[in-house]
Amino acid sequence: MIRRSNIKYLVLVLLAIYILHWSFTGTNLKVSWSEQPEPLESHKNLKLDTKIEQKEVTVPDNTRQIGKANACFVVLIRNSDLHEFRNTMRQLEDRFNHKYNYPYVFLNDVPFTEEFKKLTSALTKSKTEYDMGILNEKLEEMRKNEVIYGDSPGVHFYCDIDFDPFAYVRDHDIKYAFTISMYEYQNTIPTLWDTVKEFIKQYPQYIEKDNLMDFLSDDNGETYNLCHFWSNFEIGDLNFWRSETYLKFFDFLDKKGGFFYERWGDAPVHSIAAALFLKKHQIHFFNEIGYRHDNFMHCPKDDKLQLKCHCDPNENFDFDGYSCTGR
Known part of the structure; x- marks a missing residue:
């Protein structure tokens, strides 16, 4: 069973798309690191054939913290997805985590098999924990409702x-x-x-003045243009999801019944909350992370970044008409 901790950041590397909201309590992990990695130079001089702007956020040196962040990977998965996920986990370890050793938390709706635990823990030097969640019923629900790729959990890391x-x-x-x-x-x-x-009208005090409403709406909030950040891969500050503002917002949505009577998913809810309640600089596009889930792939086009990747930039979803990243 996952125990309470002070974990602050998490990345969902493998998501069942339709998980609505849960209280993540994490595991009591103590990690350390000897030096602070510097951000890539590409943050300063990205060369993309698009309208996407990548701006480095300047933080005074005296505010920088030394060492690893208090974070973990959260993986929602079934026992039957073990061997497909081993490929994903191998890529994640080889591309990044073998240097940092962030822990993994695996969630399932049934107990994990001993084979699953043995083979996944063998792929990393990091701590691994296994807990029961709500995955299978949501995957089956998405399959029946023909949600595109909703029952397919495989992802790839290319850079x-x-x-x-x-x-x-x-x-x-x-x-x-x-x-x-x-x-x-x-x-x-x-x-x-x-x-x-309705929420904005009733609680205007929660709306950040320097917000990203323009990402969500083409008419200053009158209508929703349907843009959202795809939550199959997201890095989130748990203090934000636990904040008074977000909890007030979620409770307001929950009482309307749309999670049950419609199919409000975590991606638009997370995206709308982030865009309305955070400052613009607090939402970040990680161009350096080459990532694919089924037919949707982010592959950096920058020549320097391509030297570290093995994906085809011509297949980059960022430039597809169905992508919102150009906004």
């Missing part, structure tokens, strides 16, 4: 990550980070935006 994203978000006051964004299906959230507008 060497030679800096620590967890430490980077910590040191640059970033609360939410992503690699892929896209449009949501309107028929899954027909009343979500009307509910959001």
Whole structure:
């Protein structure tokens, strides 16, 4: 059973897409590191054939913390996905985690098999913990509802990550980070935006003045353009999800019943909350992280980054008409 801890950041490397909300309590982990990795130079001079802007956030040196962040990987998975995930985990370890040894928390709706525990723990020197969640019923629900790729959990990491994203978000006051964004299906959230507008009207004090409403709406909030950050890969500050603002927002949505009577997913809910309640610089696009889940891939086009990757930049979803990243 996962025990309570002070874990602050988590990355969802393998997500069942439809997990709505849960209280993550983590495991009591003590980790340390000898030096602070510097951010990539590519943050300063990205050369992308797109309107995407990558701006480095300047933080005074005296605010930087030394060592690894208090973070973990959260993986939602079934026992039957073991061998497919071993490939993903091998890539994650080879590309990044063998240098930093962040722990893994595996969630399932049934007890993990001894084979699953043995083979996954053998792939890493990091601590691994296994707990029961709500995955299978959600995967089956998505399969029946024909949610695209909803029952397919495999992901790939294509680029060497030679800096620590967890430490980077910590040191640059970033609360939410992503690699892929896209449009949501309107028929899954027909009343979500009307509910959001009700919340804004009732609780204007929670809306950040320096927000990203322009990412969500083309008419200053009158309608929702359906853009959201794809939560199959996301790095989030748990203090934000536990904040008074987010909990007030989630409770407001929950009482409207859309999680049950419609199909409001975690991705648009997380995205709307981040865009409305955080400052612009607190949301970050990790161009350096080459990532794929089924047909959706972020592959950096920058020549220097391509030297560290093995993906085809011509297949980069960022430039697809269904992507919102250009916004």
